[in-house]
Structure formats: structure tokens, C-alpha cells
Amino acid sequence: MPQPLPLLLFSDLDGTLISHDTYQWDAARPALSRLRSLGAGVVLASSKTAPEIIALRAQMGLDDWPAIVENGAGLLKAHASETPPDNDYLRLRDALAQLPKVQRAPFEGFGDLTVEQVAKITGLTIADAQNAKMRSFSEPGLWHGSDSKRAAFLNALSQHGITAREGGRFLTLSFGQTKADRMAEIIATCRPQFTVALGDAPNDVEMLQAADYGVIIANPHRAPLPPLKTEAKGRILRTTLSGPEGWNNAVLDLVEQLNI
Known part of the structure; x- marks a missing residue:
């Protein structure tokens, strides 16, 4: 019989496994x-698009595992290398277009920006910014209005x-559909002995x-997350080190703690 999966890890990217600065x-x-x-599994769970995740997943040697894309709005299968259809994204942009101009104006989505503008506000290269604009399920953006207008x-x-x-930047x-929703689907299929999730932002809670x-x-x-129910x-x-340094230490410590 095949050995049960000892550990399945779900990880946010920006500000978590990937440095916020570099x-x-x-x-x-x-x-x-x-x-x-x-023999543990690592599922990337990010607001990034499928094209962005496909490249990163390959670089990290994680092609054998599915990935959660666009904040849980979509799921990328293991070894998949094609961008999912953009039907949801087109519907979303159409809904934005139906709002009164005064209500719509404070929201500046990726679809409103050029590749160069996305690169500037994210710090991405032009090539990576192009991938960030290739959306299928969701629209990130900056809010420039008041809390009441929001x-x-x-x-x-x-x-x-x-x-x-709300994520790290946008x-x-x-x-609908959250990272946790997709996480539950993957756990039901893989049935790991232990699960671990790592993140830094409200959309990871x-x-x-x-x-x-x-x-x-x-x-x-960013402001630290407030105390959580199971904390x-x-x-x-909680880590003291940030980004991939904190991620690395936390994962190695947990592996020892769980005696895997």
C-alpha cells in the first residue's frame, strides 16, 4: 500500500515565502x-495568477502539487501549464463598468492599468507584470477613496x-471562494496526516x-494580524524573522516538533 502523505503545507507567497522587498x-x-x-507536499496559495504561479511552482520544484490562485478564486492542477478561461474576470469587469462613475472611480484595478503601471506599483519586472495582468477569476486594485465610500x-x-x-498590498x-475553501478540497483528496498553513495577511486568516x-x-x-482564535x-x-527567512525557520522547527 502507498504510504500516507505525512504533511501537506499551504503557503502564501508575497510577504511569506517570497520577500516583500526583493x-x-x-x-x-x-x-x-x-x-x-x-515526501511532504507544498501547495502555493496566493493572489497571484496562474501564469505567475506556473513559473514559480516550476522554479521551486513543486509541479507535483496543485496550487491555489487568485486568492482562492481558482485552482491550478498539478503539472498544469495553461491559463484557465477568463469568463469570471470578464463578468467582474463588466459589473465594475455598470457602477456609477463617481462610485467606480476610487478603485484602480489591474485592468485599468498598463503593464508598465502594474510593474511600477508592484515592483515586478515587465514580464512578471504582464503575467499579473493575465487574470481569470479576480481583480486586485488600489482603493483611493474614503472608508465610507469603500x-x-x-x-x-x-x-x-x-x-x-484584503491582501498584503491590494x-x-x-x-467568492477563499484560500481556505480550496484548501479543504485539496485536503479531502490528499488526506495528509498533518496540515500546516503559513501567511502574513488578512486574506490568509x-x-x-x-x-x-x-x-x-x-x-x-504592515500591521500585524490580531490574535487569532486558535493562537x-x-x-x-508567529515568527520574529520576516519573509522566506521566517518561513524557513518555522517549517524546519515544525518538522522537528511533529517528529515526521
């Missing part, structure tokens, strides 16, 4: 190598079935709390 992940190589040697904007979009998630619109163990990666560029029980940990 977009590098090299500091996490020791932990990734250790996980590979144990509430009215989101209320209007809710009439179209659109919800919003307000992301979609037709549900995923962190759904895992056997959650790790909040320190991010000095007092020791199921959610």
Missing part, C-alpha cells in the same frame, strides 16, 4: 529541500455576487485557522 525565496531552500526529502462601493458590488479580500475582488498548525510570518511592512491553544505560531 521577490526572492532563496532563503527558504533548506526547508523546501527538507520537505521534499520527507463600504458603499463593496455593497454595490455585492449585488452582483462580488466579494472583496483589495481583491472576486465571485481562514487558511491559518483551518490547518492543524498555522504560522503567521512577520511582515514589517492561545498553541496551534498558531
Whole structure:
């Protein structure tokens, strides 16, 4: 009989496995190598698009595992190399276009920007910014208005079935489905002995709390997440180091703690 999967790890990217400043992940190589040697799985769970994830997943040697894309709005199968259809994205952009101009104006989505503008606000290269604009399920953007106007904007979009998630940098619109929803689907299929989730932003909270163990990666560029429900029980940990350095240490420590 095949051996059961010892550990399945779900990881956010920007500000978690990838440095907020440099977009590098090299500091996490020791932990990734250790996980590979144990036969553990690593599922990338990000607001990034399928083209972005396809490239990163290959670089990290994680093609054998599915990935959660666009904040959970979509799922990329293992070894998949094609971008999913953009029907949801077109519907979303159409809903935005139906809003009154004064209500729509404060939201600046990726679809409103050129590749060069996306590169500037994200720090991505032109090639990576092009991939970031190739969306299938969701629309990230910057909000330039007041909190009250934002509430009215989101209320209007809710009439179209659109919800919003706050990530490390952007307000992301979609037709629902979260990282935690996709995580549950993958767990039901893989049936691992242990699950671990790592993240740094509000859109990671549900995923962190759904895992056997959650790790909040320190991010000095944003306010820390508030205490979470399972944190007092020791199921959610916090790192002192940020980005891939914090990720690497936390994963190696957990592997030892779980005696895998």
C-alpha cells in the first residue's frame, strides 16, 4: 500500500515565502529541500495568477502539487501549464463598468492599468507584470477613496455576487471562494496526516485557522494580524524573522516538533 502523505503545507507567497522587498525565496531552500526529502507536499496559495504561479511552482520544484490562485478564486492542477478561461474576470469587469462613475472611480484595478503601471506599483519586472495582468477569476486594485465610500462601493458590488479580500498590498475582488475553501478540497483528496498553513495577511486568516498548525510570518511592512482564535491553544505560531527567512525557520522547527 502507498504510504500516507505525512504533511501537506499551504503557503502564501508575497510577504511569506517570497520577500516583500526583493521577490526572492532563496532563503527558504533548506526547508523546501527538507520537505521534499520527507515526501511532504507544498501547495502555493496566493493572489497571484496562474501564469505567475506556473513559473514559480516550476522554479521551486513543486509541479507535483496543485496550487491555489487568485486568492482562492481558482485552482491550478498539478503539472498544469495553461491559463484557465477568463469568463469570471470578464463578468467582474463588466459589473465594475455598470457602477456609477463617481462610485467606480476610487478603485484602480489591474485592468485599468498598463503593464508598465502594474510593474511600477508592484515592483515586478515587465514580464512578471504582464503575467499579473493575465487574470481569470479576480481583480486586485488600489482603493483611493474614503472608508465610507469603500463600504458603499463593496455593497454595490455585492449585488452582483462580488466579494472583496484584503491582501498584503491590494483589495481583491472576486465571485467568492477563499484560500481556505480550496484548501479543504485539496485536503479531502490528499488526506495528509498533518496540515500546516503559513501567511502574513488578512486574506490568509481562514487558511491559518483551518490547518492543524498555522504560522503567521512577520511582515514589517504592515500591521500585524490580531490574535487569532486558535493562537492561545498553541496551534498558531508567529515568527520574529520576516519573509522566506521566517518561513524557513518555522517549517524546519515544525518538522522537528511533529517528529515526521
